[in-house]
Amino acid sequence: MRQSWSLDGEWQFLIDPLQAGERESWYDNEQPWNEARKVAVPHIWQREGGELVGYHGVAWYRKTISLPGRDSGKQHCICFDAVDYRCAVWWNGAYIGEHEGGFTPFELSIPAELMQEENQVVLSVFDPKDNAEIPIGKQGSWYTRVSGIWQSVKVEERASSYVGSVLVTPDLDGMKLGLRAELLVGGGHDLKLDYTIRPHALGEENTFEAASYSGELGELGELRSEGRNRPIQVKWDKPVPGMLLWSTEAPHLYEIEVCLSDASGVIDRFVAIFGMRKVEQRDGRIYVNNQPVYIRGALDQAFYPDSIYTAGSVDEIRKEIELAKQMGFNLLRKHIKVEIPEYLYWADRLGMLIWAEPPNFVKWTEAARTRFVSEIEAMLKRDYNHPSIIIWSIYNEEWGLEWDLEFDPEKQKHVAELYDWLKEWDPTRLICDNSGWTHIKTDINDHHRYFACPEQLDEWREDLDELLIGNPDKNFVAPYRSQGEPIIVSEFGVWGLPSVERLKDFYDGNEPWWFINQGEETHQDDYKKPTTALDNMDKFGLASAFGDFETLAVHSQRRMFRAVKSLIEEMRKRPAIGGYVVTEFTDIEWETNGWLDFLRQPKEGFDRLIDFNGACCVFAEVERANLWSGEQVSWELVLTNDDGKRMSGEVKWSLANSAMQGTVQVEVDDVWKQLPGAITFTVPESKAVLPERLVLEWIVEGTCVARNEYELTFTPKQLVNADRESAVAIHGLNAGFQAALEANRWGTAATDTLTNEAVMVTDCLDKEAESFARQGGSVLFLAEKGDGLKASGPFTFRQLAPGESWPRASSMNYVDSRCFDGLPLLPEMGWELEGLYPDYVLPFGDYKKVGVKRTVNMFGNPGTAEAGEVISGYFQGWLGQNGGSIVRHPLGKGYVTVVTWKLIERYGHEPMATMIVNRLLHIAKDGTPYEN
Incomplete structure (x- = not known):
């Protein structure tokens, strides 16, 4: 039978940056090991910190071992689960083999004449810096590199003939197993294989009861492998009636034990664990x-x-x-x-x-x-x-x-x-x-x-x-x-x-080593570096919006x-x-x-991920999250039932802050069901803009099998008719916007009669608008068209990536919500701003403009943020690639409040856009009490 000795644990470790170790016989030379450090295998040398985090090249490992109870009449192999990347192995000073490949197991035979009472194994491991032509994954390219004996090691003792592997192929439709064994035969004697299949012995109380299967796989006759690494393959099909299936709900596991015998009896046993299951697509x-x-x-x-x-x-x-x-x-x-x-x-x-x-x-x-x-x-x-x-x-x-x-x-x-x-x-x-x-x-x-x-x-x-x-x-x-x-x-x-x-x-009060990005050059953008957040937290209005990074992180999540x-x-x-x-x-x-x-x-x-990521879910088709009081709502429900079980029950809906609710009876016998017009109500009146939550519960036999929530806002129309103190002059905007201003009770004035008591609102910061600001006037510059503006004064814009974009998926828009007191704006900007998010920002940092044929490096202007007040902004990742979407900026003796939120066409029609523009006109004139 087999026995094994684990080599995990303490080893000696040396780096060899000049790659001199093999030339100087470090595998059989005591002198260099006087400088060795002790490490624990499995060992990734980057874990040691310091210079080893970024070290690539050659390193050496050494261990002295005894193998108590060793049978000198059997063969012995040293088995590695994985070493990254290339390694050579010496046993008692003699070279026994090498391996290339950093993720999968390998073994090397130890010649019998090299075995002693006390043995020494030495490895040289090479992980090259130029790793483009080896399988690496993301280690050493995106994240920290992985080098060394990073998985377990053992010495295994076996008979001269043994089972190398057993692969099990389930055939669920035929209720049989295809068995494929690899044998390595060291002698020319008659061999026989037997098998036993039984429920996997978990050693725990939940071991399941099921049938076992056993029998002979047959006589193999006189076989001999063609060389040490040339196994003999043998195949069989075996029926397994009644075998329990493996599934995510009932993961029944079996083990097959294959016994190899000769005339003297069983000489080797091999156990493989498997499950009976079938996979297909159609x-x-x-x-x-x-x-x-x-x-x-x-x-x-x-x-x-x-x-x-x-x-x-x-x-x-x-x-x-x-x-x-x-x-x-x-x-x-x-x-x-x-x-x-x-x-x-x-x-x-x-x-x-x-x-x-x-x-x-x-x-x-x-x-x-x-x-x-x-x-x-x-x-x-x-x-x-x-x-x-x-x-x-x-x-x-x-x-x-x-x-x-x-x-x-x-x-x-x-x-x-x-x-x-x-x-x-x-x-x-x-x-x-x-x-x-x-x-x-x-x-x-x-x-x-x-x-x-x-x-x-x-x-x-x-x-x-x-x-x-x-x-x-x-x-x-x-x-x-x-x-x-x-x-x-x-x-x-x-x-x-x-x-x-x-x-x-x-990390014991320290910044982790990976705060300095360990990836290669393409991952050195500012937003991929945690250190950027430490530098930028007090800039760009972030501290005013969030207070500190810990609060910002919660809102980001x-x-x-x-x-x-x-x-x-x-x-x-x-x-x-x-x-x-x-x-x-x-x-x-x-x-x-x-x-x-x-x-x-x-x-x-x-903790509420299961609401939309579970097998059973209930969704509302919320057509608009921000509604006027008095609006009639009719929304559909969609139910998903991934288990496909027939279910009879009801969906209860309610508005958390309003006395409104309803119930819909549902019968679900498929994986997907659509219920048009299942939620109907009239938006209630209120005295202020009301944050609201639509709550859904799918009830089956008295049990809630799924729930969900949706964020809404309700805005009373009477707020639109409040008296305004300031006059507004429109410069360049369309007649529809002027009509909306007048409907919101703003007095309008001609631009040629403007005084500094009025606010100019424009989508074109031309010489006339600039001149008004320079002379002490207040300008609200609705700059949502960004690069499409005819005139933008001293301001430049960066278009945020349209369509699919990995960098943009790292981003967050934010706002100092205190500047909009009375409106339910979240610092991280949620559904209350549906449809209003900017396509452009004022770039505070350098950025890259991706074109069809080339990518162009573009300059940002941090001075825009330093001189102005950032009320709303944008960042990617670790607070990099910063930009502003509402910035009140001095110009001459006056101010220009630059806004890239998409408000022009929505003002007067959509409730949050209307309330926000009304507030921005005040901010443009009077500023905010929270200047950052």
């Missing part, structure tokens, strides 16, 4: 065990705040997966990383679907492709039996294909061949050829689409309807076309900044919640969408779009 849906599954997934890059690339403990893994299920997720997309085996095991145990994806390379070369395919094959062999894995990706966003797949027939052929090879290797799972971008051959038509909401809600709806659903062929490289594959939005999301104080507490809620609801209202994978499960270093922060703590408001 009719625009993913099916598991012949049942449709709506994918509610999260991208998981599996970085950690202290251990970097491995979970700290099994308890941490269990907690993560259990929390993901509580949040409503049924799938985790393990993003460009071969996940550690322990995580996949607990995904199997707890019933979490996995979308697996190999680490990418960057530069398109023959050597890089060879390494990449080798890593994929090693991943397939290691992880084949995990029932949780239902999808294999090949590429992500053409990383490694150099982003020209559409124009390169060689790369198209390469991707198609990889798909065919992988499908032949594993026909039991779905394959995604190029996640998120244009496809060649795929089982999933997935998209990566980043929008910010509420500000881009209309663009998001258009994107879903006209591109994803309306034109699925557009996501394929011609002449390839969609074959009706499930449409999955496999990346989308919005940022929510974390608590810096909580992070510093975790609320903005994130509001955004992902609306993004997900729009997808779930469209049954043609087969699911989604949000970016992402947790924050990673500087990238803060996680639903959990980097410390695995839920963000503000995220």
